[in-house]
Amino acid sequence: MAHILFRHRDIPDIHKFDVYVANGGYEGLKKALTMKPSEVIDVVRASNLRGRGGAGFPTGLKWSFIPKAAGDKYVLVNSDESEMGTFKDRELLEKNPHQVIEGTLIAAYAIGAELAFNYCRGEFMDVGYAFEEALLECRANNIVGKNILGSDFNCEYYTYYGAGAYICGEETALIKSLEGELGQPWSKPPFPAIEGLYQKPTVVNNTETLANVPPIIVNGAEWYTKIGTEKSTGPKLMCLSGHINNPGNYEIEMGSITYHDLVYGEEYGGGIPGGKKFKALLPVGGSGPIINEAALEASITYEGLKPFGSDMGSGSVVVMDETVDIVWVAMKLAHFFSHESCGKCTPCREGTYWIDKLLTRIHHGEGSEGDLQTLQSVAGQIGGRCLCALGDFAVSPVAGTYRHFADEFKAKVNGSQ
Amino acid sequence: MIREKYPAEIEGLLKRYPHKKSAVLPLMHLAQHVYGYMSKEAMHEVAEILDLDPTHILSLAGFYSLFYEEKVGKYVLEICNDLACALCGAEEFVQMACDKLGIGVDETTEDGLFTVKTVMCLAACDRAPMLQCNLKFHENLNEAKFDQLITQLRREATAGPSEMGVVERISAYAKQA
Numbered sequence: 001m002a003h004i005l006f007r008h009r010d011i012p013d014i015h016k017f018d019v020y021v022a023n024g025g026y027e028g029l030k031k032a033l034t035m036k037p038s039e040v041i042d043v044v045r046a047s048n049l050r051g052r053g054g055a056g057f058p059t060g061l062k063w064s065f066i067p068k069a070a071g072d073k074y075v076l077v078n079s080d081e082s083e084m085g086t087f088k089d090r091e092l093l094e095k096n097p098h099q100v101i102e103g104t105l106i107a108a109y110a111i112g113a114e115l116a117f118n119y120c121r122g123e124f125m126d127v128g129y130a131f132e133e134a135l136l137e138c139r140a141n142n143i144v145g146k147n148i149l150g151s152d153f154n155c156e157y158y159t160y161y162g163a164g165a166y167i168c169g170e171e172t173a174l175i176k177s178l179e180g181e182l183g184q185p186w187s188k189p190p191f192p193a194i195e196g197l198y199q200k201p202t203v204v205n206n207t208e209t210l211a212n213v214p215p216i217i218v219n220g221a222e223w224y225t226k227i228g229t230e231k232s233t234g235p236k237l238m239c240l241s242g243h244i245n246n247p248g249n250y251e252i253e254m255g256s257i258t259y260h261d262l263v264y265g266e267e268y269g270g271g272i273p274g275g276k277k278f279k280a281l282l283p284v285g286g287s288g289p290i291i292n293e294a295a296l297e298a299s300i301t302y303e304g305l306k307p308f309g310s311d312m313g314s315g316s317v318v319v320m321d322e323t324v325d326i327v328w329v330a331m332k333l334a335h336f337f338s339h340e341s342c343g344k345c346t347p348c349r350e351g352t353y354w355i356d357k358l359l360t361r362i363h364h365g366e367g368s369e370g371d372l373q374t375l376q377s378v379a380g381q382i383g384g385r386c387l388c389a390l391g392d393f394a395v396s397p398v399a400g401t402y403r404h405f406a407d408e409f410k411a412k413v414n415g416s417q
Numbered sequence: 418m419i420r421e422k423y424p425a426e427i428e429g430l431l432k433r434y435p436h437k438k439s440a441v442l443p444l445m446h447l448a449q450h451v452y453g454y455m456s457k458e459a460m461h462e463v464a465e466i467l468d469l470d471p472t473h474i475l476s477l478a479g480f481y482s483l484f485y486e487e488k489v490g491k492y493v494l495e496i497c498n499d500l501a502c503a504l505c506g507a508e509e510f511v512q513m514a515c516d517k518l519g520i521g522v523d524e525t526t527e528d529g530l531f532t533v534k535t536v537m538c539l540a541a542c543d544r545a546p547m548l549q550c551n552l553k554f555h556e557n558l559n560e561a562k563f564d565q566l567i568t569q570l571r572r573e574a575t576a577g578p579s580e581m582g583v584v585e586r587i588s589a590y591a592k593q594a
Binding site: 123320324336340 | 476483540
């Protein structure tokens with residue numbers, strides 16, 4: 001099947017404007033400009049496109065929350081891509097930047113925004129040149145700027161580079177960062193759709209989400225809903241890393257394969273190196289519960305892993321073989337969240353610190369039975385009590401790994417491992 | 418100093434934002450590129466350009482991990498040892514790098530050339546082990562490639578860089594739009 005998002009894998013040099021246009025590029029924007037903004041939103045709603053950054057919120061619905069009244073509005077692209085195990089947006093920005101730009105401009109037209117920023121993590125400067133070049137080409141070809149393609153639609157579009165903060169992938173933290181503040185989330189409401197960047201209505205969409213928009217506008221919502229399942233329409237980019245023969249990104253049709261296929265399929269991961277046995281897999285990078293072998297049969301969709309207590313999230317799949325020490329894994333994840341907690345709310349700031357400390361102690365064989373109980377208790381004080389989702393994410397390494405591998409934790413505190 | 422060296426970039430960056438405070442992170446990146454780290458002088462210059470209190474720049478430098486509050490080596494080797502990379506030998510790679518340079522993590526070589534840091538995920542998990550050096554990515558590394566990189570950087574330190582720095586190159590786009 002031809003790629004819908006990773007078109008650069010089928011068409012060489014599609015990062016260049018001329019090649020993109022010769023292969024149907026900017027036809028989606030042209031078509032959108034002949035439609036009413038509300039019609040564009042209706043098509044995206046009907047396509048059931050859901051956010052690809054992890055939360056899966058319906059994109060058209062998000063756009064529809066923006067007030068119709070005139071005034072400053074903004075579209076922000078979330079290319080902060082910092083979830084451990086995720087590197088899909090990076091490939092889009094480097095290899096197929098025009099599709100992201102086109103999706104952004106269609107979103108801007110739909111909500112009435114005249115200014116868009118692509119917020120990239122600071123570490124993406126080195127991979128940002130292709131996107132910057134693509135934006136320059138767009139300016140030269142009347143795709144960005146005033147009276148786009150001869151219409152009344154004006155839109156400026158720039159990149160913005162963060163400076164090393166995982167939390168800036170959270171939409172309100174991203175907005176604060178772009179305003180020149182510490183990247184700390186605020187307690188919603190107000191939602192960005194009403195009060196976002198500079199207190200104006202703002203849409204924040206993930207990079208991959210926006211890359212889905214041009215083909216939806218060109219081919220229609222009905223075409224798109226035939227791809228995937230009823231609740232998970234369209235293609236999904238999956239990032240595969242860890243103990244795997246063929247690490248990398250894979251574009252799949254949601255619902256067409258299982259996690260087992262992704263790990264073992266010849267055209268995908270190709271199995272585990274050295275013929276070692278599978279032990280566990282993180283389906284959401286560090287932000288969601290770990291799964292064991294039983295869950296490999298789950299279909300890759302937003303709903304597939306629900307019965308196994310986990311999620312598809314942004315599609316970052318980290319595979320671990322039989323040699324992996326699960327307590328070490330939990331410690332690494334806990335350390336990540338302790339490092340990345342923004343420090344604004346107490347349960348997350350203090351809780352992640354203590355989880356990190358406890359797991360480090362347990363991992364080094366210096367923990368006690370009591371530490372395991374304290375761990376559960378601290379986790380219980382974080383979940384559902386924080387300003388943003390980071391706190392909940394920080395709990396999952398503890399809850400998820402302990403649920404499946406309690407024996408390994410117990411062995412560590414009993415000094416038998 | 419960034420005002421003298423990059424006037425057109427700064428002007429371009431300021432034009433992009435409805436509120437000029439938004440230019441603070443891009444200007445801090447430029448300042449660090451010129452001053453080597455977020456020194457007092459660097460913070461004051463950014464604060465003056467944007468009419469901000471220098472303490473605000475200080476708080477940003479503390480919050481965002483790409484800014485260094487202390488002096489660092491000319492080349493900062495930031496090795497990802499987060500979980501996905503660690504599964505592919507990143508911890509051993511960090512140790513190897515430190516041993517070769519004769520320093521520990523967060524330390525700088527005596528000649529002031531290299532600092533080694535460990536960092537969280539850099540979105541290159543399929544190319545582990547990897548590092549970024551002054552924001553440039555080096556991927557699919559091993560001991561031989563690390564040696565090559567160090568040799569090349571030592572040469573550049575005396576002969577001058579073979580290409581534009583990452584921050585400089587990205588900031589240059591602000592001159593064009």
